[in-house]
Amino acid sequence: MAANASNPISSQPLLQVQDLAKRYGQAQAQSTVFEQISCEVQVGEFVAIVGNSGVGKSTFLNCLAGLDSWQQGQVLHQGTDLSTLDETARAIWRRAHLGFVFQAFHVLPHLDVAQNIALPLMLLGRMNTQGEQRVQQVLKAVGLDGLGQRLPQQLSGGQLQRVAIARALVHSPQLLLADEPTGNLDPCTAQQVMDLLLQQTRDNGTALILVTHSADAAKRADRVLRLTASGMQTEPAL
Numbered sequence: 278m279a280a281n282a283s284n285p286i287s288s289q290p291l292l293q294v295q296d297l298a299k300r301y302g303q304a305q306a307q308s309t310v311f312e313q314i315s316c317e318v319q320v321g322e323f324v325a326i327v328g329n330s331g332v333g334k335s336t337f338l339n340c341l342a343g344l345d346s347w348q349q350g351q352v353l354h355q356g357t358d359l360s361t362l363d364e365t366a367r368a369i370w371r372r373a374h375l376g377f378v379f380q381a382f383h384v385l386p387h388l389d390v391a392q393n394i395a396l397p398l399m400l401l402g403r404m405n406t407q408g409e410q411r412v413q414q415v416l417k418a419v420g421l422d423g424l425g426q427r428l429p430q431q432l433s434g435g436q437l438q439r440v441a442i443a444r445a446l447v448h449s450p451q452l453l454l455a456d457e458p459t460g461n462l463d464p465c466t467a468q469q470v471m472d473l474l475l476q477q478t479r480d481n482g483t484a485l486i487l488v489t490h491s492a493d494a495a496k497r498a499d500r501v502l503r504l505t506a507s508g509m510q511t512e513p514a515l
């Protein structure tokens with residue numbers, strides 16, 4: 278379910294981006310990736326971001342996560358302005374409030390599936406009995422029950438992305454950022470992973486911002502935004 282506008286709890290946007298600009302280089306040699314980017318995402322909402330290759334979708338997602346810097350504008354997460362946080366504070370904020378799923382899975386090869394999924398809880402100091410139970414619950418939810426002891430090299434691409442989704446959601450973040458999460462998967466597996474991603478974010482009440490080139494994935498979103506070099510536009514419903 279998308280956020281209910283009449284619900285006072287969800288009246289404040291989860292995320293506000295105001296007049297964001299990203300540039301590389303200095304002075305005359307400066308090149309602008311994007312500018313005048315503004316948008317809002319509500320609690321529990323699913324927003325797809327589309328746009329031409331190279332327009333800056335991954336860069337934008339990295340800015341939302343505080344993993345990249347910007348030259349102008351603000352990124353506010355429930356009122357917290359990321360630009361006022363130093364690197365350490367941003368890392369602590371990310372651990373608590375964010376999940377991230379990448380195209381290339383980014384699971385750690387020397388940790389087994391359960392250990393990979395448990396990482397966010399370990400970093401938050403929550404790997405107690407409840408944490409162990411939560412890992413088992415999430416393993417089951419993503420269809421990997423019984424595979425917790427396997428190493429990543431013993432899994433298929435679709436299974437690896439399930440691990441990445443489980444890891445991104447195990448600590449129940451308010452926001453999940455996903456950068457082309459099905460880009461490395463065959464169409465059938467991509468569909469299954471999208472189903473899972475949607476079901477899990479809806480079940481957890483987690484807002485999802487999905488960068489995608491897939492029209493099929495985008496049309497499942499509550500809203501589709503198109504990133505251009507000079508602004509963010511709302512796409513008509515697909």
Ligand SMILES: Nc1ncnc2c1ncn2[C@@H]1O[C@H](COP(=O)(O)OP(=O)(O)OP(=O)(O)O)[C@@H](O)[C@H]1O
Pocket residue numbers: 301310328329330331332333334335336337
């Ligand atoms: N360190 C850098 N210096 C200069 N330009 C850079 C640097 N890093 C990225 N860029 C440029 O920023 C732009 C945005 O890249 P980004 O990967 O965010 O685009 P994208 O929309 O996600 O692309 P795709 O859809 O192909 O994945 C690109 O034109 C890229 O060349």
